[in-house]
Amino acid sequence: MALIATPARRRMVMIVLLLLAVLGGFIRKFAAPASTLHDVGTLLLVLWLPAVGNLIAYLIRRIPRRPQPAPELPRAVFPAGSAFTPHLQARLEAIGALPAQHADCLLLVAGQAFTARLSAPMAQALAAPQPQPIELLRPAAALPRLAPGTAFHLLVGTTAVATGRVEDAAANSLLP
Template sequence: MPSATARSTGRQRAMAVMLLLAVIGAAIRYLAPQPSTLHDVGTLLLVLWLPAVGNLIAWLVRRIPRRPPPATEFAEGSAFTAHLQAELSPTPEAADVMAAAEPGQRLCTVIVGRQGFTARVEGSVTAALQAARSAPVPIEFLHPAHAPGQLAPGTRFFLLVGNTAVATATVAAQSR
């Protein structure tokens, strides 16, 4: 049995038939007496233009060029540019999470309220958590245009690796 696939010519023919029946329905409606079965049949045929218009709109929407999706990862080998300095306080789970993470794990997520931002630290997250006791840690955002408005100095946030918070943090300063 051949597969049933929709071809462009088949869709065009179906659309032409629906539009033709809708035109016939409009003519019947116009010529038939107002309260009659023939007038009602004309109304039903006239409604057939709705799927045809839906198909036309779908065809037009498919022709609209799509924007590429936003980046979800930092470019390979891209230089680190700090967007803010944060004072980190490791959570009790941090040691276990970092032991299970990839060696040299740099990616993390900054959570402020209900918003999350993909970020990375300069070295590894493990090194950043160890260095956090002595100095603020620089953090770079994947999409820096979105985050700075949410992260004014003094703002508290969580630093996640995977799905687990490895630190609570406070914005010390924004880098320019």
């Protein structure tokens, strides 16, 4: 029959090791300095080392760890040189500093992000008359979540640069 290590048995072993170490300390205290009994006391006193090591390991396991950051996933991008095909129109309102050259962005809706792009660089698109056409990288996945009237945040990287509201979601017929 195999001996199974349980927390209760580990605690019992720890208590026994600590009691033997205390006994070794008493023996060393009262034994003659160069005697065999003094050496046995020293040996028993050394038994506290693995017990304290186990105690320290136990306490370290109890320290809460910071969660690991989510791995950076490769971001899907529009194919280079592909034609702009609008999938929806939305009214946009800038809320932060606008990156001048970026047309690619993320639409954040209720905790889900969809890769999108505007017909012009971000600063120009937000300065132009509203509503603006937006192309979605995966329209089949995004359009069911972007019904007319849906509010969203427009992100460039991890920075929110605008808020928006979907005006119309008609496939391929939204060119200005």
